[in-house]
Amino acid sequence: MFKDKHIVVGVCGGIAAYKAAGLVSQLRQNGADVHCILTEHAAKLVTPITFGELSGNDVTVDMFANINKWDVEHIALARLADVFVIAPATADIIGKVGNGIADDMLSTTIMATKAKVVFVPSMNTNMYENPIVQANIRKLESLGYIFVEPESGHLACNVTGKGRFPQLNVIMEHIYKALYSKHLLKGKKIVVSAGGTQEDIDPVRYISNRSSGKMGYSIARAAALEDADVTLVSCTHALPEPVGVHMIYVHDARELEKAVNAQYDDCDALVMAAAVSDYRPAVRAENKIKKEQHDHLNIELTENPDILYGLGQKKTHQFLVGFAAETRDVIEYGKAKLAKKNLNLLVANDVAQQGAGFNVSTNIAALIYKDGHIEQYPKMTKDDLGHIIIEKIVEGIN
Known part of the structure; x- marks a missing residue:
């Protein structure tokens, strides 16, 4: 399904960060070469070791830590990627990218890539429905960024509403489409x-x-x-x-x-x-x-x-x-x-x-x-x- 494709997965500091581990595993099982970038907050929720084991590659968290080669890493990953997947995508990362802010490894790499970027929002219902977040999503969609709509249901914050991390098969379909669609039947x-x-x-x-x-x-x-x-x-x-x-x-x-x-x-x-x-x-x-x-x-x-x-x-x-x-x-x-x-x-x-x-x-x-x-x-x-x-x-x- 993803043989010979390089997929960069960005994991943000939402409670659904643990679900991204399943996504990384699925991508690798389907033939992808997976590289993970965790925000500092994500690394407090799920250990980078987990994503290293599941991806089979080094995991990046701090832009300036463990510099062992002089190929600027955010540029190297940006060039390597056939597609970028941000899962879970928090209101913070959506707002940063939507407003051109690049102040950590993940946001900087997203800014530097020419690959398609798939956002998988997952957050509290009120945050997701906030007009600012929705305006940022619409802005990014108009610029060609892809969004996977979150599901509705019981959330970790003990409320029920829209904001659940989508099913893995739904995310995989969006990634597949981002990689392979030629848009041959648009409007048909x-x-x-x-x-x-x-x-x-x-x-x-x-x-x-x-x-x-x-x-x-x-x-x-x-x-x-x-x-x-x-x-x-x-x-x-x-x-x-x-x-x-x-x-x-x-x-x-x-x-x-x-x-x-x-x-x-x-x-x-x-x-x-x-x-x-x-x-x-x-x-x-x-x-x-x-x-x-x-x-x-x-x-x-x-x-x-x-x-x-x-x-x-x-x-x-x-x-x-x-x-x-x-x-x-x-x-x-x-x-x-x-x-x-x-x-x-x-x-x-x-x-x-x-x-x-x-x-x-x-x-x-x-x-x-x-x-x-x-x-x-x-x-x-x-x-x-x-x-x-x-x-x-x-x-x-x-």
């Missing part, structure tokens, strides 16, 4: 569906399929990385919500159809990665069907709407992407589906192949285009394939 609206629909038999049983939703979530995450306005219509609650994505949860095919149609007219692209059950029970039992009352059970099925076909029929400007999960004749079936449903792009995969099926984190895909062109991709992570699909959408809508 992308709709993605994911997961397998669930068609109720009775209140406790349903008909579904093996789709986990991972592919759709990877595509939504990749679109958000490129600054798109992303709506993810999800048939599952089992996966973590991608950062910066608007979520709509649905249950069955008819709910999915209603949700995607409501988003369709003004979107630039729609990716139908959800696996829609072809059939549903003709009648849903109001109460649980008791096996003691039936020697055998026949369930009459009726056909679900063909959502993708309907979208293709009313397509105007949208770039429409479909999926085909097959077990044989993948390309032939894929070409037929693309033509029938009026798609711009179809992602076909043979789910009988190991590593290309459901409930795994990898995929093997063929991308089939409207002009008949086909691109074959070997086994890769669904996240990597998600980025490829988004790149093809960028080419298609631009």
